Amino acid sequence: MHQRVFTLLLLAGLISMSSQHFMGKNAEGFDLFKIDLDLDPKQRFLGPAQHYEDTIKSLISMYMQYVPSVVLDAFWAMDWIIKYYHPERYGEIQGMAEFAKIDTHLAVMMNYVYEFDSYCTSVIAKLNNGTIVHMRNLDFYFSNDTRNITYIGQYYKNGQHLYDAVMFAGIISPFTGYKDGKFAISLNQRDPSQNYLRLIQNVGMIFTGYKQSGWTIREALESCEDYACAVLKVSTDHHIAPSYMIVSGLKNNEGTIITRDRFSVANVRQISDQNWYLYQTNQDHYNGDCPIRCQHAKAAFEKVGRNATIDAIYQNVLQEWPNLNYMSIHSAQMSAALGLFQVEKIYAYDQTDPGDL
């Protein structure tokens, strides 16, 4: 009886929640939402905004405690500048804020703050049969809560399924995107620090109209049909904050880690016949800065060896401490050639802080 009432309530909830946006759950238990780019920007994120309204609100209030008041004031006074430079993105955030019943200034700020502060491990490997695989762990503060607002966005344009991205409700830019049969991209934060000057620099970039790296990822997914186009796009756009862009393609040596400064490329590493794997955490490894998560990734690749399977790489490189840690939220396994886009929620068994952020 109780169960039946519960089922009815659940059904009623789902139906009122705009059935045209909610696409059910995937095999790994993630909610799938259709993000229809043919709609007015304000309508696009209606589904996830309503579905996760309560969790978005509680996360925002937790996060607010850490945002310096000077940053808050800047968003209150100047978010019209963002609207001026990026009307489409602003519209998406504004619509999302309305449906989730949160203040638009706060929603805009949240969309930017996430970008400065996400931690990760991304890897690309060329299997011994030539298949390119790309995997990532995403680590972030309040991992237990953030895990609960993670969903898969299935982006549509002209009625066609165009690409998929792992999304956090309330945030319109992805850190992980996949275009089936074409390419995949993941974003890692570069040299995260609590450095106040850096934060102010980032805020300065926001209010002079620069783009988020995540928006470039969406643009690449929307407009590019192949790896070369995606690599060019993420290498050339100007961004608010430095980053690592990890891009994988279909064949040959189509796998690269691009270290981005705000206006230019600082370093490029690519898969090659000598170098069958690449790994990136949150420091400039090419400069010899390789702390504990970087060291573990390298050691794990050496351990699984040249003939490693996808699962061996996933388990040994990504699902072991310290790359799996108390901040880890989800992982993704992607291969555009294999049609592989598998996202899972992940939980640390060892809560020890790796201490390298």
Ligand SMILES: *[C@@H]1O[C@H](CO)[C@@H](O)[C@H](O)[C@H]1NC(C)=O
């Ligand atoms: C290469 O190996 C992967 C993983 O075992 C497999 O899924 C894929 O089909 C193989 N590709 C070819 C061309 O044999």
Ligand SMILES: *[C@@H]1O[C@H](CO)[C@@H](O)[C@H](O)[C@H]1NC(C)=O
């Ligand atoms: C998340 O939840 C797990 C299991 O309930 C708990 O052990 C862990 O301490 C929590 N992590 C954080 C960062 O609060």
Ligand SMILES: *[C@@H]1O[C@H](CO)[C@@H](O)[C@H](O)[C@H]1NC(C)=O
């Ligand atoms: C996340 O969702 C699960 C399942 O609904 C729930 O048990 C858990 O309490 C939630 N965690 C937080 C921190 O909200």
Ligand SMILES: *[C@@H]1O[C@H](CO)[C@@H](O)[C@H](O)[C@H]1NC(C)=O
């Ligand atoms: C990988 O497999 C090939 C045969 O496919 C074998 O010749 C080679 O020794 C193996 N390499 C390693 C490191 O196991």
